[in-house]
Amino acid sequence: MNHKSAAAEPGAILNQLMEIARISALAEMASGIAHELNQPLGAIATFAQAGERMLNRPDPLLAPALDVFRQISQEALGAGEGIRRIRSLFEYEPTTRETCRMPDVIEELRPVLEMLALRAHGALEITATQAGLPEVPIDRLKVQHVLFALVQNAFDASVERAAEAQPRVRIAVSGDRYAVETSVFDSGAGITPQIREQLFRPFFTTKARGTGLGLASSRAIIEAHEGTIGFELQPQSGSRFWFRLPAAAN
Ligand SMILES: Nc1ncnc2c1ncn2[C@@H]1O[C@H](COP(=O)(O)OP(=O)(O)OP(=O)(O)O)[C@@H](O)[C@H]1O
Ligand SMILES: [Mg+2]
Missing domain, CATH: 1.10.287 (Helix Hairpins)
Known part of the structure; x- marks a missing residue:
């Protein structure tokens, strides 16, 4: 070697x-x-x-x-x-919470996410966010773990279709005064109806070397923050995975 x-x-x-x-x-x-x-x-x-x-x-x-x-x-x-x-073990309790701006949390992880892009021979885009987003009280590292798991899945899905299109993943943040929503868009083939119900189950995987723990642990983390997580198919192709975190009280 x-x-x-x-x-x-x-x-x-x-x-x-x-x-x-x-x-x-x-x-x-x-x-x-x-x-x-x-x-x-x-x-x-x-x-x-x-x-x-x-x-x-x-x-x-x-x-x-x-x-x-x-x-x-x-x-x-x-x-x-x-x-x-x-x-x-999956019912994770957040202990340390700091008030963060979600775009900063994403920006801090950017070098690691860029490595995922490099590995997939794809491109990562982080869209400029709207002004005036509220802050969120979060366990920063845990939320970054969720982001990492979603971006990793997004590139995995996009790579499977790479013969048709270059793997492209986009992160966007939006929100209102109540909550901040982070979205991860991929250029994959979407999700077949047969597996839609099972994605978040621990150990569910369609990958030869997957653990099936990425989405299960992400959901545990987001729900421990009183947030919600989900996905939808995009109109043309690919899917959008999103998580919504409640805004800090002010
Ligand atoms: N963006 C996506 N597009 C299409 N299918 C997806 C996407 N994200 C997840 N999935 C499906 O959900 C399954 C479960 O995802 P999860 O992240 O929990 O585990 P995994 O990715 O298979 O394993 P690991 O996270 O350990 O690599 C995947 O195997 C895949 O079938
Ligand atoms: Mg995964």
Whole structure:
């Protein structure tokens, strides 16, 4: 392998960093699930075997078997509780909030977003924003994570159609006195009706190497800010993903 050329290509570095983030998110999730489920599943198997022995004899031991069934059901409920604990990892509580101007939050992330553009051999445009937008009280890094996930998806979708058009992604901010809305437009093929309902489900992915956590974690973050997130198809082609954050009280 030629280390020199790999180090010289910023797109390649970004690829490697994203791969590490992807693997560690998945590894953490997998070990969490294994930790919560191994113990109850082992106990259920042991109890089930014991129950089978109690019933599978000329004089079945009904009372102890009944007890074993209760144990099995308890262990299964315990496993359900474990799964709820894992799901709660997605219910993110914002802790640190600062009052920010959304265009500044985007501008600060621009160099990183430009790397996504470079990697996709595409173009990123950040449209000039209207004057007089209110500020938003946010956990800045978390909201930047959402922006990153949306722009990454936008380039992924646009690259799939790159034979027809150069990958183009545009970010725009609009709003009124109540809320600020950030939009990410892509030049992809849009979203087929079959998958529209599932996009935000954890682990839903149509990509060979996707985690399916980008949109799920984004929704958790935006909803923890009392905001909303969604998407719509654009009239010609591609889609627009947007999130809306409530304005700071003034
Ligand atoms: N802009 C988009 N255009 C078309 N489809 C999209 C777009 N954004 C997301 N999707 C669809 O939603 C799915 C889920 O997206 P999500 O970001 O949660 O996971 P992912 O992109 O597949 O994986 P990862 O974020 O780990 O790379 C994608 O696999 C893709 O099918
Ligand atoms: Mg994604």
